[in-house]
Each structure stands twice: as C-alpha cells, then as structure tokens.
Amino acid sequence: MQEKKIIAMLGGGQLGLMFTEKAQMMGEKVLILDPDPDCPAGKIADKFINADYSNIEALKIIIDNCDVCTTEFENIPYKTLEILEKKIKVFPNSNALRISQNRTLEKKFLNKLNIPIAEYYEINSKDQLELLKNINNWPYILKTSTFGYDGKGQTIVNNFNELKDSYSEQDSTSFVLEEKVSLKKEVSQVAACYNDGIVFLPISENIHINNILHKSLVPASIPQDSIKIIKDITKKISSNLSYKGILCIEFFIDNNDKILVNEIAPRTHNSGHYSIEGCNISQFEHQVKILTNQKPIHSTLISSSVMLNLLGDLWAKGSPDFSEANKKNIFLHLYNKSGAKNGRKMGHITIMEDTLIASNNKAEELFKKLN
CATH class of the missing domain: 3.30.470.20 (ATP-grasp fold, B domain)
Known part of the structure; x- marks a missing residue:
C-alpha cells in the first residue's frame, strides 16, 4: 500500500496558514479542514475541506488521504481527535486537547503535578457561587471554563457583588474564579x-x-x-x-x-x-x-x-x-x-x-x- 504522505491540519486560520506555507516549502502536502469557506490556509492548501470539525464524511476523507493529523488551536472537539487517532497518527493527542481546552481540567492537572498556579475556585452552580461570599484577596478574574482565548470569557471582579452580577450575565455555567496575580x-x-x-x-x-x-x-x-x-x-x-x-x-x-x-x-x-x-x-x-x-x-x-x-x-x-x-x-x-x-x-x-x-x-x- 502506497504511503499517503499528506498532513491534515484541523483549522485554517493564521497558524494553519503559516504552517502550510512552511510545510509546502519543505516539500510536504497539506489538507486543511475548516468550517470557514474563506479561511486563510484553505486558500493555499493542497486540499481544502469546508466542513465542521465533527463532520464524519470530512473525517473519513482525512483518514483515507492522510497519515498524520494536527490541530491549529485547542478548541477543536477532542472527540474528533479520538475518532481520528484510531486510524491515523494524531499530534497532539486527544487527552492533551481535552485537558487544555477546559480551564478547570487544566488547573486540576497542574495541581496534581504540584506545578504552581494562581489560587482559584471552581464554580459550576449558584450554590458554589454563594460559598465564595467570604473569600479574601480580591480582585479575582472570572473565566469561563471553555472557549476562552485572546481575553474572551474573562471579567475582572473586585468584590462578591461584582462576581454575582458578572456570573448572572454569562451564558456559560462553568467557571474558574482565579486570583489576579500582581x-x-x-x-x-x-x-x-x-x-x-x-x-x-x-x-x-x-x-x-x-x-x-x-x-x-x-x-x-x-x-x-x-x-x-x-x-x-x-x-x-x-x-x-x-x-x-x-x-x-x-x-x-x-x-x-x-x-x-x-x-x-x-x-x-x-x-x-x-x-x-x-x-x-x-x-x-x-x-x-x-x-x-x-x-x-x-x-x-x-x-x-x-x-x-x-x-x-x-x-x-x-x-x-x-x-x-x-x-x-x-x-x-x-x-x-x-x-x-x-x-x-x-x-x-x-x-x-x-x-x-x-x-x-x-x-x-x-x-x-x-x-
């Protein structure tokens, strides 16, 4: 069976673009999967699939055409990687993505390794929120557990009342409240x-x-x-x-x-x-x-x-x-x-x-x- 020798990249933004440029300079072929039909990397890729990251038909094309797959950013569904890594090489692995795309899991992972991080509290319900009435060391930063990048999903709160107001304004239900480091x-x-x-x-x-x-x-x-x-x-x-x-x-x-x-x-x-x-x-x-x-x-x-x-x-x-x-x-x-x-x-x-x-x-x- 002939070696496929095509690299799949999930994500076609600027990181995918610069990767594709370098890969092609090094003689490699790149397949880009991205739901945005106008994504930068899709314009120069050897093959472009315009589909959602969970699209089974798109993943089948990757499995049939590529021998290795990587990701442009951490908010690719980790279950997509679980599907792909059963058939082809996937770097990073699905577990690394699962942990890094969720701030709560990430902090628990780092704590388990005794790696220093800012003090934080997990908030998954209004009951957990109420337990934080008497904490000290304000201000804190309220961060959504998922889908935060470039400052998105983050709000500085200076006291408990501000925390309650910010919590009630959010669509998410899972947060970390992280001490604002000097x-x-x-x-x-x-x-x-x-x-x-x-x-x-x-x-x-x-x-x-x-x-x-x-x-x-x-x-x-x-x-x-x-x-x-x-x-x-x-x-x-x-x-x-x-x-x-x-x-x-x-x-x-x-x-x-x-x-x-x-x-x-x-x-x-x-x-x-x-x-x-x-x-x-x-x-x-x-x-x-x-x-x-x-x-x-x-x-x-x-x-x-x-x-x-x-x-x-x-x-x-x-x-x-x-x-x-x-x-x-x-x-x-x-x-x-x-x-x-x-x-x-x-x-x-x-x-x-x-x-x-x-x-x-x-x-x-x-x-x-x-x-």
Missing part, C-alpha cells in the same frame, strides 16, 4: 516535542493590551535560574501529557519573582512568531519535522527580536500604509483574512536589530506610524 512579567515557552526529545525555543516576554498580545520581546529579560524553572515545568507538563507536537506554556512571574503557569496552549503560538526570522528553525518548521518523524534540531536565536501584532483596529480608516514595514530588518506578515474587525489578528511584524532595546524602540516607532 504581575512583574508574562513570558511564554514554546517547545518542540519530538519522539527523540524536546527542543526549547528562546523564551519570549509578552506585553498585552486589552488582554490581547501586543508584542513579544526575545530574549526575555529573566535570570538563568528562572529559565531553568520554566524549562523544567514545560518538560514535566509535556511528559505527563505524553505530548508530541508544538507546545506553548504561558507563565506569570509575580512581584515576588514566583513563577506560575497561566495556560497550556497545545499548538504553535502567537508569541513564537518571531522564530520565523529570529531563529534558525521556526516553530512551524519544528511542527513539520515532528509530524514527518524527523530528528530534532536545536533552535538558536539569530538576533534579538520584537514581534508586533497587527489588529483589525488598524484597518478602521482603510488599509494601513505598510511602506515603513518594508525596510531592512523588518519583516511583515499579513494573514489574508477577509474582514478586519477590532481585536482580530490580521498580521504581525517582526523587527530584528542588534540589541533588544533597539528592536523594541523601532517596533514602538513603527506602531505609532501605523496608528
């Missing part, structure tokens, strides 16, 4: 988890505006002992999930320099986009190598880098003038999305100068010009 920094570790070991990409320091990533600075300005703790935690999570694929762990560093896990992202990550130009091997190239069962190669930083997100807000008065982004050491990526909306990620720019300070200064100067 932050010094937010950082993330992207790791490429191969059969033969784990490769750590340089850690990025992340700046958010309105809960959406604004920019990532690489390398993160943190001490070596913090880097070791972050890598050890990432390795522990990967091992206990039997993980294969690209894994990103988001971390909080509080004002006492304590390192806490914020979230597990079982995929390539926005904060890793700098690696396309900033590293000898990007997160997307690692993803292709893992899926095609190649040997791991170490990722090294070519130059200090700042990755700047381009949100739909910039398109409010028409297409932005990107002439300033076509200069030396500046790399523009547009995702070819059909409609610009406020808060929607439309592209990114990576700036690479001799120093991180110079890269950051140029990034902020460029951002002001675009606005």
Whole structure:
C-alpha cells in the first residue's frame, strides 16, 4: 500500500496558514479542514475541506488521504481527535486537547503535578457561587471554563457583588474564579516535542493590551535560574501529557519573582512568531519535522527580536500604509483574512536589530506610524 504522505491540519486560520506555507516549502502536502469557506490556509492548501470539525464524511476523507493529523488551536472537539487517532497518527493527542481546552481540567492537572498556579475556585452552580461570599484577596478574574482565548470569557471582579452580577450575565455555567496575580512579567515557552526529545525555543516576554498580545520581546529579560524553572515545568507538563507536537506554556512571574503557569496552549503560538526570522528553525518548521518523524534540531536565536501584532483596529480608516514595514530588518506578515474587525489578528511584524532595546524602540516607532 502506497504511503499517503499528506498532513491534515484541523483549522485554517493564521497558524494553519503559516504552517502550510512552511510545510509546502519543505516539500510536504497539506489538507486543511475548516468550517470557514474563506479561511486563510484553505486558500493555499493542497486540499481544502469546508466542513465542521465533527463532520464524519470530512473525517473519513482525512483518514483515507492522510497519515498524520494536527490541530491549529485547542478548541477543536477532542472527540474528533479520538475518532481520528484510531486510524491515523494524531499530534497532539486527544487527552492533551481535552485537558487544555477546559480551564478547570487544566488547573486540576497542574495541581496534581504540584506545578504552581494562581489560587482559584471552581464554580459550576449558584450554590458554589454563594460559598465564595467570604473569600479574601480580591480582585479575582472570572473565566469561563471553555472557549476562552485572546481575553474572551474573562471579567475582572473586585468584590462578591461584582462576581454575582458578572456570573448572572454569562451564558456559560462553568467557571474558574482565579486570583489576579500582581504581575512583574508574562513570558511564554514554546517547545518542540519530538519522539527523540524536546527542543526549547528562546523564551519570549509578552506585553498585552486589552488582554490581547501586543508584542513579544526575545530574549526575555529573566535570570538563568528562572529559565531553568520554566524549562523544567514545560518538560514535566509535556511528559505527563505524553505530548508530541508544538507546545506553548504561558507563565506569570509575580512581584515576588514566583513563577506560575497561566495556560497550556497545545499548538504553535502567537508569541513564537518571531522564530520565523529570529531563529534558525521556526516553530512551524519544528511542527513539520515532528509530524514527518524527523530528528530534532536545536533552535538558536539569530538576533534579538520584537514581534508586533497587527489588529483589525488598524484597518478602521482603510488599509494601513505598510511602506515603513518594508525596510531592512523588518519583516511583515499579513494573514489574508477577509474582514478586519477590532481585536482580530490580521498580521504581525517582526523587527530584528542588534540589541533588544533597539528592536523594541523601532517596533514602538513603527506602531505609532501605523496608528
């Protein structure tokens, strides 16, 4: 029987797009499944299936045409992966997706491993809500257990009355109430988890505006002992999930320099986009190598880098003038999305100068010009 040699990607947004571009450059063929007929990756894929992620006929096409499958984001139904992994290789596995797409399960998983996280309470009913009348250490963040990304499904509450009001306004019935950490920094570790070991990409320091990533600075300005703790935690999570694929762990560093896990992202990550130009091997190239069962190669930083997100807000008065982004050491990526909306990620720019300070200064100067 002839080897199929087609990679299936569930999800056709910008992560699927950049993966497909790299895979095709490496001589691989990619099948994209996405319910959006106008998704960016579907426009360049070798094969595009426009269907829901649970569509049995679509999954049968994947099984018949592909020998390996991956996911673009964590909100793919994990039961879809359970169906696929009975017939073909699926990375990440369905259990990793099941845990990471539910904040309650994720926090229980991390607690079981004794990995530090922010204090939290589980809320699945009004009775559980009432039990929180007398808690201290406000403010907290009320987060839906599922379908939260880019700040969605999150509300800061400063007291119990605000918590009750916010709870009653939500459609969801399952939440975590998480203590608001006094932050010094937010950082993330992207790791490429191969059969033969784990490769750590340089850690990025992340700046958010309105809960959406604004920019990532690489390398993160943190001490070596913090880097070791972050890598050890990432390795522990990967091992206990039997993980294969690209894994990103988001971390909080509080004002006492304590390192806490914020979230597990079982995929390539926005904060890793700098690696396309900033590293000898990007997160997307690692993803292709893992899926095609190649040997791991170490990722090294070519130059200090700042990755700047381009949100739909910039398109409010028409297409932005990107002439300033076509200069030396500046790399523009547009995702070819059909409609610009406020808060929607439309592209990114990576700036690479001799120093991180110079890269950051140029990034902020460029951002002001675009606005």
